[in-house]
Amino acid sequence: MPARPAAPKARPPRPRVRKKAAATYHHGDLRQALVDAALAAIAEGGLEALNLRDLARRLGVSPAAPYRHFADKEALVRAVAADIAQRYAAVLAQAAAEAPPDPLSQFRATGVAAVRFAVRHPAHFRVVYTPGLHDHRGDDDPTRAALTAAQAAGVIAPIPVDAIMLTAQCAIYGLSRLIVDDQLPGGAVTPAQADAMTRAVTDVLGLGFLPR
Amino acid sequence: MPARPAAPKARPPRPRVRKKAAATYHHGDLRQALVDAALAAIAEGGLEALNLRDLARRLGVSPAAPYRHFADKEALVRAVAADIAQRYAAVLAQAAAEAPPDPLSQFRATGVAAVRFAVRHPAHFRVVYTPGLHDHRGDDDPTRAALTAAQAAGVIAPIPVDAIMLTAQCAIYGLSRLIVDDQLPGGAVTPAQADAMTRAVTDVLGLGFLPR
DNA sequence: CTATCGATGTAATCGATGCTCACATCCTCC
DNA sequence: GGAGGATGTGAGCATCGATTACATCGATAG
CATH class of the missing domain: 1.10.357.10 (Tetracycline Repressor, domain 2)
Incomplete structure (x- = not known):
């Protein structure tokens, strides 16, 4: 059996950034997508509601994928905090x-x-x-x-x-x-x-x- | 085999409150002991470091025991917060x-x-x-x-x-x-x-x- | 004194979550 | 066009909160 079966799981098409199309496997800009999704998740349910598996699920990616971009959950949250801090400073x-x-x-x-x-x-x-x-x-x-x-x-x-x-x-x-x-x-x-x-x-x- | 084997597990003797001694099974005042232990654990490592299993372990009690006194972890934390609030008000x-x-x-x-x-x-x-x-x-x-x-x-x-x-x-x-x-x-x-x-x-x- | 019953604790187990590891796939660059 | 690094996958481990069925104890009524 081939490594990638015909219909492994129905997934929403993922936004591509680098190249035009050919959408599968690589995400494109998972790092930024994670930060954005985390920002949204936090806005909805607070920091306690943030969970990496859910984030990965929403982005159509495996639960281990985020760890290619952030050493651990806290590193992601720190990136999110930096993002927020920037907007906050700009507003002021x-x-x-x-x-x-x-x-x-x-x-x-x-x-x-x-x-x-x-x-x-x-x-x-x-x-x-x-x-x-x-x-x-x-x-x-x-x-x-x-x-x-x-x-x-x-x-x-x-x-x-x-x-x-x-x-x-x-x-x-x-x-x-x-x-x-x-x-x-x-x-x-x-x-x-x-x-x-x-x-x-x-x-x-x-x-x-x-x-x- | 009797329900309570000779040496099930070495446990530190538990403080009794109600009666004199005969120390086993029932704790005596697990509720207050949990609040006190939680207070100490939080003082050491903050609220994130609080974990019911560890508390139970320290008090020589099974992981399920705390649930006889608090509906869930948050209920325990609320009791702890009330305790702190009292001391705080007294100090002021x-x-x-x-x-x-x-x-x-x-x-x-x-x-x-x-x-x-x-x-x-x-x-x-x-x-x-x-x-x-x-x-x-x-x-x-x-x-x-x-x-x-x-x-x-x-x-x-x-x-x-x-x-x-x-x-x-x-x-x-x-x-x-x-x-x-x-x-x-x-x-x-x-x-x-x-x-x-x-x-x-x-x-x-x-x-x-x-x-x- | 003893049978009973509510309160309290136990053992076993589930489900969610953070995280790791070996492997697969893709892109880039020589 | 082949090598290698970057990125994603799948399986799985450990921890933790929580639940359930059962065990034990103490108080109380008869």
């Missing part, structure tokens, strides 16, 4: 670019953008902040930049910049997480409510470091 | 009781206590704040109480209390999580550094809502 940068240049506007805009991202993509937010999956310590956070510039220009009060930045980072991250983890009184949070909360938080913070 | 309450009664002191004391708990018991902190495991929305947080009382006494600025409380909660929770998840620049955080950061954050917040 764009928000800052579109906002007026004054420090409070910048600060508020990036804060709102960060919280919005968390509200819209809670599962992705959790993954990108899961310890060990991505390093956020080098993030050149637009918030930091805006605040540093503001103090250099003498627009904000003469308190240690580090303290301000730390407080701002904590408040925005804390708000994001509390919303994402549904741990705020009143239950699930709508996008509009999230925006209002972000504005409230940035205002209170602004009271602290803007001169009056 | 004690810190508030020991601090001077003025609002900033109260606020700072509970903040410091919360962050300290996170630094000392990072795995437990993560578990108690894992979504779905424990409901924190009813937490009568001493911080909230302190701030409400303070505003009632006219000690803080006339800004919406809700905004202040939200900001404070976000900042303290955010700081705790950033430390626990090791996502702050500079790597791992010592208890002393954590205290300093907490004080910095509470001070910046205090600038916002304390009248000047």
Whole structure:
């Protein structure tokens, strides 16, 4: 019997990338397909719902195939986290670019953008902040930049910049997480409510470091 | 052959609670023992390292025994989370009781206590704040109480209390999580550094809502 | 005292999942 | 057109959560 029987299993045709057609055996770009599929699976059911066999099944590939591209499950998740981190950073940068240049506007805009991202993509937010999956310590956070510039220009009060930045980072991250983890009184949070909360938080913070 | 052979398997003697001795078969208080063992296992290796078979093994009990006391693994983890939540609340309450009664002191004391708990018991902190495991929305947080009382006494600025409380909660929770998840620049955080950061954050917040 | 019954623990087993290994297939490049 | 590396397959192992039928124990009623 030949190694490849007539009708081994009905499989959906796989998208090809490198060559035109001749669709079988090799996938084309399994690595990226895995990352994309994992992204979708996580968005649906969270990180706990991610499972390599299911991913392989959806891509019409054997359960062992993913291991040709990722050493283990965690490596795949790290790739996914890197992907998410990139989009997240892009969203923040764009928000800052579109906002007026004054420090409070910048600060508020990036804060709102960060919280919005968390509200819209809670599962992705959790993954990108899961310890060990991505390093956020080098993030050149637009918030930091805006605040540093503001103090250099003498627009904000003469308190240690580090303290301000730390407080701002904590408040925005804390708000994001509390919303994402549904741990705020009143239950699930709508996008509009999230925006209002972000504005409230940035205002209170602004009271602290803007001169009056 | 008798149902219970002479030397079935060498097992460590199990602690008895109900009666004096005659140690075999029934454990005594397996439920509590499971919670305690889970607490220890989580403290060592985090929630991912928790596994029912290992727990059963350590307690000298069959892998199926835990299912007599918990419907499934999640039920056990929920019991553990409740246990942690109780200790966490007690720690916060004690810190508030020991601090001077003025609002900033109260606020700072509970903040410091919360962050300290996170630094000392990072795995437990993560578990108690894992979504779905424990409901924190009813937490009568001493911080909230302190701030409400303070505003009632006219000690803080006339800004919406809700905004202040939200900001404070976000900042303290955010700081705790950033430390626990090791996502702050500079790597791992010592208890002393954590205290300093907490004080910095509470001070910046205090600038916002304390009248000047 | 003893028969009974509910509570608790056991043994055996299933199904899902991460991962490995030997082998098959295909593409590229000399 | 042949060799070799890259990629995918199939079979299978180990671990773990969970279930089921059965065993054992302790309390209690008669």
